[in-house]
């Protein structure tokens with residue numbers, strides 16, 4: 225393709241001097257190569273100060289961040305002679321022909337010799353470059369012509385994105401190693417000692433002041449960078465009692481004792497291993513690009529998200545008092561529906577309020593052959609289960625998200641004995657506090673009413689207990705979320721930010737937004753499905769494994785970069801100086 229491009233441009237535009245340069249390695253290596261190439265070419269072509277150089281790249285986040293780079297040197301007399309139009313038209317066609325391409329970037333240099341020198345001196349710092357970003361699906365001819373006219377004007381500072389990508393390219397191999405290590409060594413909720421120790425060590429190495437044992441085993445790393453806002457980034461660290469079946473070379477074979485003392489297989493089936501990797505990656509990158517942001521970042525490694533209690537434990541232990549108080553809290557979760565490199569977001573409610581409800585249905589036991597001498601709690605429990613279905617369908621206002629699920633039903637010992645009692649365990653999900661209370665009251669009323677209808681006396685009516693330890697609904701601050709969506713579009717490309725539906729899943733990151741006074745919080749999702757699997761699923765309808773599935777693990781290579789980029793970009797956006 226590059227050779228074809230060279231040929232075509234050479235035919236179309238006499239006076240252009242072209243270089244080759246196309247690579248699939250990291251950005252840092254590309255920039256090094258390009259610097260050399262610039263010198264060789266400058267020498268060979270007799271390029272002098274005052275000439276214009278255009279460099280374009282296109283990137284593909286979905287496909288593992290492959291970059292194509294090509295530089296074009298334009299002699300001054302050809303600068304405005306339709307050459308740009310020819311180049312852009314060609315590039316646009318090429319980019320659109322490749323369906324995966326997300327963004328096309330174009331650099332116009334007024335003075336390539338000085339740019340080269342600053343490359344050499346500062347490594348990645350492209351202070352002499354003017355950078356334009358085009359969304360290839362939207363860019364029109366007018367903009368292209370406009371860009372051509374802009375060529376040669378005063379330059380703007382190097383964007384943080386270039387630096388972040390360069391640093392990330394350097395960190396990527398060791399972050400991948402870290403991820404594989406964490407994946408192979410999962411720990412259950414409130415048992416995350418090794419994971420916490422590793423996160424603490426990595427944050428310390430990155431330059432943070434680290435405190436361990438916050439709450440029950442939480443880690444806090446503080447990275448200071450002068451006066452400015454404080455941003456809290458949170459990653460959870462626990463795994464699940466699931467036996468891994470991904471077949472990955474770094475799959476977990478770990479077994480551990482759960483809270484009840486049973487031996488269970490353990491797996492990072494919710495991707496909290498990649499969350500920790502993102503946190504460490506962001507600490508490393510932010511520590512290396514301090515001129516791009518200001519203020520303080522508080523990195524939080526939180527235990528026990530799955531078992532609930534990790535977030536409240538850290539908050540109760542003074543997370544918001546003992547450490548710099550955040551102006552914003554941000555967290556990411558991997559997403560088992562979105563393609564790797566895509567960001568999912570939602571303004572307002574994102575995850576549901578969870579209540580756990582236990583119902584003890586009492587009866588009067590007896591022989592299976594003489595039901596007339598008993599009050600059968602099995603039949604009563606069955607009637608309660610069915611009647612509970614009418615809460616959502618008949619009582620709650622249509623459109624209000626509520627779920628009532630009876631997850632377990634246990635009673636009886638033998639086929640010919642009518643038991644004394646049956647136990648039900650429910651999970652109740654909601655967003656709105658009024659709908660939540662209405663649902664819990666309806667569960668109590670229905671259990672009692674069905675028992676009365678079955679003829680049970682007052683002292684044998686069901687016992688309904690709602691657990692004290694629920695998870696509140698997660699509310700993404702709309703202003704903060706909107707601001708971050710706008711910023712991240714600039715980093716990931718307009719089409720790679722996807723609005724998600726609110727989920728009835730729960731997430732105790734919600735607790736970070738419920739302190740007094742309230743701190744605005746936002747959680748987003750980062751796609752973890754490999755582009756190939758995502759495409760196949762869309763074409764064939766083949767279902768993808770969900771979070772908590774023994775077959776789920778995020779595609780690490782594009783996924784790690786995307787998560788670190790999102791965390792870093794968030795800090796840069798929230799701490800930048802007001803314009």
Ligand SMILES: [Zn+2]
Pocket residue numbers: 494530771772
């Ligand atoms: Zn989970």
Ligand SMILES: [Zn+2]
Pocket residue numbers: 494495496529557
């Ligand atoms: Zn999770």
